[in-house]
Amino acid sequence: MTTIAENIQVVQERIKDTCERSNRDFKTVKIIAVSKRKPMSDIQEAIDAGLQHFGENRVEESQEKIPQLRSDKTIIWHMIGHIQSRKAKHIAPLFQFVQSIDSVSIAEKLAKTIIDYEHKLDVLLQINISGEASKSGLNAYNWKTDASVQSRLLQDIQQILQLPCLNVCGLMTMAPIVNDIEQTRPIFADLAKLRDELQQSLSLSLPELSMGMTNDYSIAIEEGATMVRIGRAIFGERNN
């Protein structure tokens, strides 16, 4: 058994190697340590090893965990899971960053809960590139060739951009589970391409690309990821 600190070091080395190979500055890649189902003691070990960004995907679990570390202002909590509309009101008080805006309606619900307009909530738009029905996200399957997918997507994104208290910083996606991880590359490349197109056609800046998890983060970084969401490689396997 390796310790969490050792695991983090391995991940950081691999990120550095990957960045070197692809001519990127490794400081442009943030590790989001996905701490779901893991105890506070594990999170504390990761903080002690220097990590600052943590990801959770369930509201109840986050309500248990996040307040315990509230006094540590350096930690940034990322919501990475699907948000049910009746739980939207709990999100903004807990998280600094929401990566899983997967519909116009959840964006609107979330926006309504933010009373303090001086603090916009940083968000990413979750995009379903692979077209898998099991994945949430704004549909972008075949966006390059399917004009109706493209116009619907643009319409949805424009509606979200109009919401005053959400700060849209970029895109997030989940690759399908595959046998050969090289098969994830076209998905990540496609998300990067979509980001470029959106920046152009909507004249806005979308600097963040959240893509890549334990199995495929190197490939995601090669394709431009600025955030990698890593659970098992840091904290070990989950039981549920």
Ligand SMILES: *Cc1c(COP(=O)(O)O)cnc(C)c1O
């Ligand atoms: C669980 C989860 C991860 C982390 O997955 P690992 O394979 O443990 O690295 C990343 N992103 C999302 C959205 C998740 O739910």
